[in-house]
Amino acid sequence: KTKYSKLIFRKSDTVPEELHQMVQESFLALREHNCLFQDLVRIKGKDFLTPVSRILIGNPGCTYKYLNTRLFTVPWPTESYDIKYCSPQIHDACKALMRLNEYLHIETVKALQGQNLFENKEIKDATVIDRKQNFATSLKEQGSVSKDESSVCTPEDDRNIKNRTSYNLTLLNYMDPLQMLYLKQEPYFGMGNMAVSWHHDENLVERSAVAVYSYSCEDSAVQESNEQELKGRDPAVWHVGLKVAWDIETPGLAVPLHQGDIYLMLDDLNMTHQHCVLAGVSPRFSSTHRVADSSRGTLEYILGQCELALQNLQTDSDSMALSLKSLEAAVVKQVEEIHNEVEFEWLRQFWFQGKRYLKCTDWWLKPMAKLEEFWRKLEIMVS
Template sequence: QKKKLLEELGQNRLPYVTPADADFHQLWKTKYSKLIFRKSDTVPEELHQVVQEGFLTLRKHNCFFQDLVRIKGKDFVTPVSRILIGNPGCTYKYLNTRLFTVPWPTEGYDIKYCSPEVQNACKALIRLNDYLHIEAVKALQGQNLFETKEIKDPAVIDREQDFSPSPTEKGSVSKDQSSCSVQEDDYLSLKNKTSYNLTLLNYMDPLQMLYLKQEPYFGMGNMAVSWHHDENLVERSTVAVYSYSCEGE
């Protein structure tokens, strides 16, 4: 299908819209309603600081590695460097390569780190994970307001304040017990869809990557990773992305 599309395009490129275009927000609302974007200034500055320090710490300790993957029977080294951090024992498989998590601090596990700095970096990623989980649940609840009443959860409010991991969360009680049951089921479903158990960190320096491909469909310039579908994602699950760009680091 990709080959056929490229043949049909020839020297032409597919049109696309940006926030500057009049149709952008209407298309976003009607075709990509589950895509939620947050500006960086809506995230607590203190969380930004510890997470970005964690990224730089992992890079300083040479924790990012390129992966050897297999595509159509041929072996390739990924252009981006990665590290998988998360719950002990979790793995992520793609392109015939399985990554194992570097475990973040977890109750009940005696995890040894090469330095306190790396341990703190992993702790920072738990805090980011926890924050993104809270925001994802709230955003999805907001989108579902037309179907169900909003579930007010004091535990979530407290959790947002201190970013403390894994609190006990309880749905609010409704006078209509059947309605309450439906709300709790919906809330548990949202929690399950957004319960991130690992984070995949990707690092790239465009100036050091001399073999980048050209984006073939829209004429967007160089790209490190081509358009693709992640075959390992569970249907209707939620993915959270945090992007950090730095210069001279």
């Protein structure tokens, strides 16, 4: 129990019905408009198409990188941003997922605060027992112990909790297992077919939570199989699997997922444990809300890098010729690094994925045009 205490499960009947309806309609609308794509990713030096189709939706200008592929958010409706969607249905879908994001943030904060209260109570109870066992301890020593305990038991400050639960995007996944020719078997605990193998989620803020809303398009046959008493995992039902990282001695956990169920991975669970997705028989959507590390992954960041590099470029007032202000090795090297980052981490990553984002919105076209303009100037500087 203690090994998996930071996995919080919420059944669908705890979620407002109106939110269920909005979110599930958004999933179907995005599928109907062909907005879900397989990603080309690199694993151990080889390129693969993911069996799961995905779309990234979130704060304008955010990106998320996994397995050497950078995804760019389809922005959800945000004040002060002019976002044009290709259809009202796509607008409504993004708005619904933003509503879900807000709901999951609130639920995650509650769950973390609840865990902190529980942990503080456990520490306090252990302290009471310890005091009884050490009754002879001097009053002075007891005073110092109380002082130390107060620092240990101090609840996490609100800012820290907010930083680790303010989801800035969701990676929406879709998979129909019947369309897959082959699904890998779970190798350690005999859990059956895997849709997604054991992994940690990458490039997240340290100790940040992950919240997942699951929606499997279950039919009556699956519902009937759920009511049967089965030994082990019901292969018709989707599950999330969890194990201690790099440990196959501690028993793994497989939690069944039905329409509208939610689970939260709190605190450092994503670092200390690995999770997988175990396939059922019905198509399934999942909205996986994350606090992506935005230190190097936002449009604001990369535009700032360009402006930093271009500070070393000057224009002759007479001839209008361009030249470098400084030829110091450190300055020239920094410009080269920024030039490479713009080209290989942003422009190539965006365009090799084709025009997929235009199925939803043209929001990224202007920023990419601006980045290309910066890149041309950087080309002059490094040539």
